[in-house]
Amino acid sequence: MRIQHNIMALNSQRQLGINNTNISKSLEKLSSGYRINRAGDDAAGLAISEKMRAQIKGLETATDNANDAISLIQTAEGGLQEVHSMLNRMTELATKSANGTYDDDVDRQAIQDEFDALNDEIDRIADSTNFNGIKLLDGTLNNASTATVTVGTGANTFRVSVGKDAAGKKITIGTDDSKAGNTINASVDSAGELKIVLGTKDNASTYSAKQIEDAVKNAVQKAVDDGTLTNKDLANSLLSFKAEGQTISYVADDTSQAGTAEPTSAALAGAAALKLQIGDTNDGYNQLNLTINDMKAASLGVRAISVDKLDDATGAMKTIKDAINTVSSQRGRLGALQNRLEHTINNLGVTTENITAAESRIRDVDMAKEMMTFTKNSVLQQSAQAMLAQANQQPQSVLQLLQ
Incomplete structure (x- = not known):
């Protein structure tokens, strides 16, 4: 029997250290909820999950961007809706003025005055409609x-x-x-x-x-x-x-x-058109250019219209209807873009959900499984402590030989 080195105690101590380390890791995982808390836990899994986390953040931000774009489109479309209303009123005025029962100097002049006021208001709406300071209808975004x-x-x-x-x-x-x-x-x-x-x-x-x-x-x-x-x-x-x-x-x-x-x-x-970032990368398919034509009265062709004469009023009717069609086309394009963005948001949401699930499978801890591991390591720790105590008692048996 040897007393210089207690090999049994050394072995028990080593096993106790291992069990203590395992319990520490289990406690860390159970308290954090993550299976991977450091690169040493799973280097490859950490690298993959970090890329997934970055992708998830990008997708979530792209969803916010698309929602902001929809809000911008709704703002522009709201302004164009009022322009439509005024163009319809212009049609009404031009049709009135084209009737031979009106007097040029009095009746048609009053109609012309209202017509001019409507033109001024179309220009004011085009100049003032903005989203976060970005002018929407003045031709800035006509690309x-x-x-x-x-x-x-x-x-x-x-x-x-x-x-x-x-x-x-x-x-x-x-x-x-x-x-x-x-x-x-x-x-x-x-x-x-x-x-x-x-x-x-x-x-x-x-x-x-x-x-x-x-x-x-x-x-x-x-x-x-x-x-x-x-x-x-x-x-x-x-x-x-x-x-x-x-x-x-x-x-x-x-x-x-x-x-x-x-x-x-x-x-x-x-x-410049308005570039919308609707994806998590800088690829062209994740970017969308939003264009809105100049919606001022001159661009619509109604600024120079005169309805204070019968012949002018007759010719004005077609010009105003062309302007209505122009605004309708622009509103239609905006509506189509809004529908597209809504589908984009749905797709981003599904992708975010699936990538999050994949990241969770890599990064998150299975609590039930880890509790089983913790319980096993806890029993082993207590057993190692008991065996270390027993191993420390073994050299004392040598005293029996010295009596």
């Missing part, structure tokens, strides 16, 4: 490429816009007294650069923004048909060309305007 172009003299300035894919393209416009007056020569090259030449030869010439707009669209369509312009997205953006501004007039033999004016160029600058 178009715009430029301001001067023709001849500084007074002849108008604004043009095209689709977003034409951003950075150049538009050049000028006059040429070698070309017949009241003629517009528009062309587009394979790169999408626009060139417009207004004829000013011999006679007085007047060009409206609408005439220039039609000429450009025809030129773009021709370039598409003959294969000059092959980029489909660029072509569609150019086909949405829109001109706004005053009528451009050139008087024959007026040297201040007639003659060949040096062409002026302007680069089309892209306006």
Whole structure:
């Protein structure tokens, strides 16, 4: 028998230490509710579950983003609903004024006054409707490429816009007294650069923004048909060309305007759409661009309408109905986008639930199973303590041999 080293006591002590460590881990798991509290518990499981946690946070935030987007859309749609109401009232006023029973100077002037007031209110709603300071209906979110172009003299300035894919393209416009007056020569090259030449030869010439707009669209369509312009997205953006501004007039033999004016160029600058983050990654399919057209009276075509004359009122009826259709189309697009976002939210909710369940299976502790482990380790701990006490008593038996 040896007394220098009590191997039985050392073994019991080692086992007691192991049991104490196991009980400590069980208590930690039971008190925290997690199976993995540190990388040492399950390194691979920790790495996977942390990625899942990040994904869950992203999905939850994307859900909040989509809900905010729906609130924004509802705000914009609320403003457009009132614009619709005013356009319907304009239709009523124009129809009244188109009736021959009204007097121009009194009755139709009163109708015109109300018509002008409605135009002002449409502009006020377009300028003031906002969500968290973001203007919604003033054209800020039209996602178009715009430029301001001067023709001849500084007074002849108008604004043009095209689709977003034409951003950075150049538009050049000028006059040429070698070309017949009241003629517009528009062309587009394979790169999408626009060139417009207004004829000013011999006679007085007047060009409206609408005439220039039609000429450009025809030129773009021709370039598409003959294969000059092959980029489909660029072509569609150019086909949405829109001109706004005053009528451009050139008087024959007026040297201040007639003659060949040096062409002026302007680069089309892209306006920003509202980018919505509706997913947990920066992939394109998790981002959505929200666009809302300019809903001001001028953009709707009703700002310049006159109803104080019978003939003007008759022509105004169609213009107002076109404006109603424009607003209806915009509201329809917003409604479709809102429905899409609602489906997005549902999908995000289901995905969040499933990823959370997967993360729970990896990270969370099974309380019943861990209680079984804790009970086992607790019994082993007590047994090890008892055996350590017994092992410590064993060397005392040597005293029997010394008597």
